[in-house]
Amino acid sequence: MSLRIDGRTRLAGILGYPVEHSLSPAMHNAAFLALGLNCAYVPLSVHPEQLGAAVAGLAPLGFIGANVTIPHKEAVTACLDEISAEALAIGAVNTIVIRDERLSGYNTDAVGFMAPLSDLGLRAADLHALVLGAGGAARAVVYGLARAGAAVTIVNRNPDRAASLVDVLREHLPAARLASGPLTPEGIGAVLQDVDLVVNTTALGMTPHENASPWPNGVPFPRRAVAYELIYTPAETRWLAMARSAGARTLNGLPMLVQQGAESFTLWTGQPAPVSIMLEAVSNGRRA
Ligand code: NAP
DSSP, X not given: OOOOOSTTOEEEEEEESSOTTOSHHHHXXXXXXXXXXXXXXXEEEOOGGGHHHHHHHHTTTTEEEEEEOTTSTTGGGGGOSEEOHHHHHHTOOOXXXXXXXXXXXXXXXXXXXXXXXXXXXXXXXXXEEEEEOOSHHHHHHHHHHHHTTOEEEEEESSHHHHHHHHHHHHHHOTTOEEEEEESSHHHHHTTGGGOSEEEEOSOTTOTTOTTOOSSXXXXXXXXXXXXXXXXXXXXXXXXXXXXHHTTOOEEOSHHXXXXXXXHHHHHHHXXXXXXXXXXXXXXXXXXX
């Protein structure tokens, strides 16, 4: 069965540059089809100079909403009528919802990141998490963890950036238990005995650089901790394989991709997302 496209079809899409390899069109179109919704989701390759014009065109073109990806997640905030408190704290919008020609910005990455943790039987409030990296993805991850009550230590190649992330997030979550340090054997070693969860938010190890790893040589991975990798291509990075060999439970970034998409889908349609169908669509898309 394929999507019906007719005079009543409503559109959603993903604004990025580039967007050719995005798995989101396959994921959302499978969901629209499964629920019998007359909607279609299209990739929208938008040069940064054209972002304002492209976003301004969404409502007149009848879009119900859009996802936003690299490099537009921060810049798009200036093009919207309102921004959720969560997106404001994360400093980026990955979902636009359009109602009555008003454009509202949300960020579903924190919810998407947190959802798979409960499937692993982890209670966020009890966790001490070590987060590798302090970029855009880290900000959503740390916000999600800290809001749920976890203690979080952020380590980054540039430790000043990790310290700035702590400062920014404390403005939004004053009671958060946050610390920072360098991504070095010493920086990691200082907390390793206490951590229950280690998250890689750097892009090290992503295809085509499969040999790269964020983990310093000679530091054993703690087998009692869960290793959570945000990368989903390859399915198992060198770092995740190292953690698995050490006896740790592991999780890659595919469930997060699906869960952040599911949250966007519900914001647009008001309906629960068919998560297993979306997971199957991205799994097939990655193999294609
Ligand atoms: P970003 O803002 O560019 O941040 C990159 C991070 O990687 C920074 O902390 C940077 O450290 C660090 N880094 C880069 N090169 C390094 C190196 N050679 N050694 C040590 N650290 C290095 O990127 P992002 O937007 O956060 O995305 C990061 C990853 O998350 C990507 O792989 C992306 O695909 C993934 N992601 C996955 C999902 C999902 O749904 N699964 C969602 C969002 C993002 P410095 O500050 O020192 O440069």
